[in-house]
Amino acid sequence: MLPPGRPTPGVALIDPVPLYREGLSALVRRTPGLRWLGSTGDLHAAVRLHGRLRPDVLLIDSVLDPVGHLARLLVERDPALLVIGLVRDAHSHANYVTTALEAGVRGVVPRSAQPEQMLRVIAETIRSRGYVHPDLRPKDRPTLSKREYEVLTLIADGLENQQVANELIVSVETVRTHVKGILRKLSARDRTHAVSLAYRSGLLIGRPAMLE
Numbered sequence: 001m002l003p004p005g006r007p008t009p010g011v012a013l014i015d016p017v018p019l020y021r022e023g024l025s026a027l028v029r030r031t032p033g034l035r036w037l038g039s040t041g042d043l044h045a046a047v048r049l050h051g052r053l054r055p056d057v058l059l060i061d062s063v064l065d066p067v068g069h070l071a072r073l074l075v076e077r078d079p080a081l082l083v084i085g086l087v088r089d090a091h092s093h094a095n096y097v098t099t100a101l102e103a104g105v106r107g108v109v110p111r112s113a114q115p116e117q118m119l120r121v122i123a124e125t126i127r128s129r130g131y132v133h134p135d136l137r138p139k140d141r142p143t144l145s146k147r148e149y150e151v152l153t154l155i156a157d158g159l160e161n162q163q164v165a166n167e168l169i170v171s172v173e174t175v176r177t178h179v180k181g182i183l184r185k186l187s188a189r190d191r192t193h194a195v196s197l198a199y200r201s202g203l204l205i206g207r208p209a210m211l212e
Contacts, residue, residue: 014059144203
């Protein structure tokens with residue numbers, strides 16, 4: 001799952017159903033490249049569990065954190081933490097996903113996902129620091145070209161047009177053209193608005209540094 005030499009990510013779970021906790025524990029334990037650290041079904045014990053185990057990845061059932069309060073608290077304490085929301089059917093809508101991402105959740109996956117899908121989401125969240133399962137992505141989300149997405153990602157990192165051009169080894173005029181295309185596709189007023197809309201729609205994952 002990870003390149004050789006990197007520490008094996010530790011995984012923990014917050015979920016009220018014992019059978020689900022046991023199932024995910026067994027799944028992670030038999031998966032090379034992951035370490036199972038532990039779980040709890042008690043929301044009030046979640047902070048203590050995080051402090052004691054310091055997981056790299058923490059999966060949280062959406063019924064226990066429907067508006068992202070727990071995720072926000074833990075991520076503020078531990079910015080490196082990758083929270084993955086296990087989304088119940090009742091929360092499988094754009095409002096929940098947007099709220100979760102704004103709270104600092106880095107990955108979202110249906111709680112009913114098959115084992116191989118769950119592992120794929122965990123792996124992709126670790127690899128790219130963010131992942132939204134296809135079933136939970138907004139259906140009307142704009143489609144950017146690969147180059148536009150690269151430009152938008154660099155803008156979200158706080159780079160100006162000339163810096164983006166240097167990074168991608170293109171002319172600054174080319175970058176301006178891509179920026180115009182991004183603004184048009186996202187119906188954004190300016191670069192900052194484009195980044196905000198991209199995070200809200202799930203096009204970009206994580207907390208935008210330039211907006212904090």
